[in-house]
Amino acid sequence: MTSSPALPETTLSQTVLPATMRTSVLLHQQQLTIExxxxxxxxxxxxxxxVAAVGVCGSDVHYYREGRIGDFVVDSxxxxxxxxxGTIVAVGADIxxxxIGERVAVEPQRPCRSCRECRAGRYNLCSKMEFYATPPIDGAFxxxxxxxxxxxxxxxxxxxxEAGALLEPLSVAIASIRKAQIVPGSSVLIAGAGPIGIITAQTARAFGAGEIIVSDLVPxxxxxxxxxxxxxxxxxVATDPATLGLDVNAFIDASGSARAVDSGIRSVRPAGTVVLVGLGNPEMTLPVAHIQNLELTVTGIFRYVDTWPTAIHLVASGQVDLDALVTGRFDLDHVxxxxxxxRDENSLKSIVYPN
Structure with a gap:
């Protein structure tokens, strides 16, 4: 995230900080450079x-390959x-x-704190939000x-x-599980066994879900x-989940597939909950009559609110294992x-190490 010019009242660490830093910059689609x-x-x-470690997210990949995600367009x-x-090495005048010296995980949001949504505690929906690596705000490579x-x-x-960096996708999972109203003994169907699906399955287990069903195309x-x-x-592909009589309390889509969403909705019991997380087609057809007749709650997830304390606890207590998800490690020259x-189906989470 960019910041203002140097302020004289800043308190620095005893270690002399460099004047410049190496930075991986996306110039155009699939064109990166080091500055x-x-x-x-x-x-x-x-x-x-x-910065110590940075996880690669699907949104990073979309910006890299397509240059946009919905209304967010990379035009500079x-x-x-x-x-x-990473580690705090300097603080501002009021801190x-x-x-200095603390090991930290950064929640990559900067809400305005004064709009209607912020005042209501929904700071993730702040209309003036500055979010790392979302145009035009710079991120952490x-x-x-x-x-x-x-x-x-x-x-x-x-x-x-590494786990500290992955508290961010874990926060997405926590927000999803909270929205799905998972409590001890709940049943949940999760579509997609990519990073978010896998982390959501772990989180559902930590929240006490008794039955955690995951669907995915890849064996x-x-x-x-x-x-x-x-x-x-x-x-x-072999069996449509909607034909299995799953009757789950909640369905969480982490695939973005229209077919998976339709099937998942039809797998939820009356008065159940559907949570849409995956990035797929921005428009899709939903079985509205089915949703109405069963009084299903259908909601989306847009980032998270106040999830980091829970995420830190789940990892520190061993209830969620994020280290085991890391399958690739890269330096700044190989972003x-x-x-x-x-593109490798055996890949789960890759980490970039800028320093």
Whole structure:
């Protein structure tokens, strides 16, 4: 995230900070370059974080390959990467210098704090939101970033920097499970065994779900789901889940597939909940009469609110394993390879190490 010019009242770490940092910049679709950019200086309410690890997200891949996600269009150079962790090395004038040296996971949001949605506690829906790696806000494929202090969450030494970076997709899963109203004994169908689907399965287990069914087209991904919380897997090509009488409390789509969404909706019991997470076709046909007759609640997920404390607890307590999800590691010179790593069906989460 970009910041204002240097402020003289900033408190720096005892280590002398460099004037510039290497930065991976998306110039155009599938065109990346390395630039030397000035190390940002935190505003009075911010901290400066030396980036340790950055997870590659599907949104990064969309911006890299297609240059857009819906209404968000890359029309000028952009730094990708919003799943990040690191160490605080400097603080702004209003921040206690004792924070310097803290290991943190950064919640990549900067809401305005004053609009209707922010005042209502829905800061993820802030109309003036500045979100890392979302045009025109730069992300974290670079040496240092600034963050408002409350969004730089301290992580214990038992949580690795890799896991700290992946608290962001875990937060998506937590938001989804909360929306799905999963409680001990609940049953849930999850479509898609990619990173979000796998993390959501683990989170459902941590929230006490008794039955966690995961569907995916790829056999290897279905097998992997069984290792990360799924109690049952389904090949949706061989058998339409809607024909199995699953009668689940909730359906969570992490695939973006219109067919999976329709099938999932038809697998939910009366008064159940449908949560749409996956990025797919921006428009699709839904079985409206079915939704009405069963009084289903259908909702979407747009990022998260106040999930990091829960995420840190789930990882630190061993209820969710994020380290085991890392299948690829890349330096800043190989960001393109990191972004293309999803083409390998054995890939789950790739990490970029800027420093």
């Amino acid at each position: 030397d950019r000035a190390v940002p200086t935190p505003d009075s309410d911010e901290v400066l974080v030396k 150079p952009l730094v990708l990467g919003h799943e990040l962790s 206690d210098a004792a924070r 670079c040496g240092y970033v600034t963050s408002q202090t409350e969004f730089a969450h301290r992580i214990p030494d038992s949580v690795s920097f 290897a991904k279905r097998e992997r789901a069984l290792k990360f919380g799924a109690t049952r897997v389904i090949d949706p 393109a390879e990191a972004l293309d790593s999803d």
